[in-house]
Amino acid sequence: xxxxxxxxxxxxxxxxxxxxxxxxxxxxxxxxxxxxxxxxxxxxxxxxxxxxxxxxxxxxxxxxxxxxxxxxxxxxxxxxxxxxxxxxxxxxxxxxxxxxxxxxxxxxxxxxxxxxxxxxxxxxxxxxxxxxxxxxxxxxxxxxxxxxxxxxxxxxxxxxxxxxxxxxxxxxxxxxxxxxxxxxxxxxxxxxxxxxxxxxxxxx
Amino acid sequence: xxxxxxxxxxxxxxxxxxxxxxxxxxxxxxxxxxxxxxxxxxxxxxxxxxxx
Numbered sequence: 001x002x003x004x005x006x007x008x009x010x011x012x013x014x015x016x017x018x019x020x021x022x023x024x025x026x027x028x029x030x031x032x033x034x035x036x037x038x039x040x041x042x043x044x045x046x047x048x049x050x051x052x053x054x055x056x057x058x059x060x061x062x063x064x065x066x067x068x069x070x071x072x073x074x075x076x077x078x079x080x081x082x083x084x085x086x087x088x089x090x091x092x093x094x095x096x097x098x099x100x101x102x103x104x105x106x107x108x109x110x111x112x113x114x115x116x117x118x119x120x121x122x123x124x125x126x127x128x129x130x131x132x133x134x135x136x137x138x139x140x141x142x143x144x145x146x147x148x149x150x151x152x153x154x155x156x157x158x159x160x161x162x163x164x165x166x167x168x169x170x171x172x173x174x175x176x177x178x179x180x181x182x183x184x185x186x187x188x189x190x191x192x193x194x195x196x197x198x199x200x201x202x203x204x
Numbered sequence: 205x206x207x208x209x210x211x212x213x214x215x216x217x218x219x220x221x222x223x224x225x226x227x228x229x230x231x232x233x234x235x236x237x238x239x240x241x242x243x244x245x246x247x248x249x250x251x252x253x254x255x256x
Contacts, residue, residue, distance in 0.1 A: 184208035
């Protein structure tokens, strides 16, 4: 009898640790992608480098990939919702977005792969931004796949109110998406599509 | 204009998550993904004159 209760207690502790680790991982994923997008803004506005259409599409895919962990954080109080496994749906969203983003960044890498090609923009720590984007998308796929693989068997209920760090993380994420809306309007101006090699803000 | 509309769609997707509307979130996510891939298709095939 004692052995059974000990086993149950250790299983519950393991579940609590899994749930905590999963929540922390989701926050780290969102903050990591926010950091990359803030870095892209610094290069765009502080160093005056205009993002090309493919760069903006990679930003969209990064935001889309971060929506998966946001979904897990906001819906993760229940294991299933509307027939969806929340962790499966959230990280599935991330994997789909990362595969899309990876194809975009791989295409841009291939566009500048010829010897002697200087590439688009200034390299950061030895690699261009689209190469870093490819690395980010590969990391997202690996982390999402591993999370789904080691999904905890028991989902424990979480507090119904969002904690301050969750509100800060999601608020920052929403702010970055809104800033991208404004930046895209400024860059494209009245045009439907962005020019291939933008040199000025057409919306100013 | 299309790029900013897609960013707006992403913001709407996040908003629907806050509203706890799971089905709407999934639909908006798929719409965003499709729009992004169509925009990529447009830019990738522009030089070949077969873009959308």
